[in-house]
Amino acid sequence: MSDVRGRSPAGFTLLYLGEADGRLCEQKVRLANAESVRFEHVRPVREFSSYPGQRSFPGLWWSSTMQDLVGFESWLERDRLMMLDFSPEVTAFSSQPFWLTWPEAGKVRRHAPDYFARMADGTGLVVDVRDDDDIEPGDAQAFAATGEACKSAGWAYQRVGAVDAVLAANLRWLSDYRHPRNLNPAHASALAEASAQPVALMEAARTAGDAIAVLPSAFHMLWSGRLRADLASSPLSGSTTVTSAGAGR
Structure with missing residues (x-):
């Protein structure tokens, strides 16, 4: 395996889809000028194809952050896409944003990262999704080169x-309520008041009105950050403690 550490930045080129003369076409930018391109808004450089017997499960995710569909190529990628969509630190993102190319052993190698995200502080984040036990030597080399770039x-x-x-x-549960249509403004106001201090989710819903009618708004508020809860320690339930976070994303 070739060692990519210390490779000159001049050896990296990014190919992406951009508009020129009113049409979408492949464009090229050197790594040194990469910040001139808003990769969080580009179209995918690869198609999300499906065919009989396919091992992975590609699809499209409606993003509440982007207000648009974003592609994925596996359930693993879908879950990471969901995480980007949920994170308050991410302001925009795209899938398969560019081909990264670099010379290696007399040939040109290329790799398309899974996601590019623009963070709230203006910095960029590039994400590749692959489990440890599913990384071949060539994949590891591509990931190392991408990290260097x-x-x-x-x-x-x-x-x-x-x-x-x-x-x-x-x-996954909360994402079913990510669309703004699930938010009732009156219920949202009542929930914010009911959860001004830490309270069980179901208790807050009952205080805000008819719990069954109120819960969709509560789930949307948990997704959008207007309600806060520990979502990592235990499954969400009526006894989960929630707290109002004020205005959400």
Whole structure:
């Protein structure tokens, strides 16, 4: 395996889809100029294809952050996409944002990271999703090269696997209520008042009105950050402690 550490940033090039003369086409930018491109808003450089017998499960996720569909190529990627959508630190993101190319052993290698995210502080984050036990030597080399490129570009880089099971289950449930149509303003106001101090979720819902009618708003508020709860320690239930966080995302 070739060692990518210390590779010159000049050796990296990014290929992405951008508009030129009113049409979408492949464009090229050197790593040194990568910040001139808003990769969080580009179209995917790869198609999310499906076919009989396929091992992975591609699809499209409606993002409450982007107010648009964002693609994924596996359940693992879907869960990480869900995490990006949920995070208050992420302001925008895209999937398969660019091809990263670099010379190696007389050839040109390329790799398309899974996600690019723009953080609230303006910095960039590049994410590859792959479990530890599913990384071949060539994959490891591509991830290492991507990490080197991101470091040179001033972006953070993460190669991540599965989301914690409890957190993933809770976010999957809450994500069903991520669309704004699930928020009733009157219920939201009553819930914020009922949870001004830490209180059980069901108690807050009952205080705010008809619990069955109020809960969709509560779940939306938990997703959007207007209600806070520990979603990592135990499955979400009526006894989960919630607290109002004021205005949400």
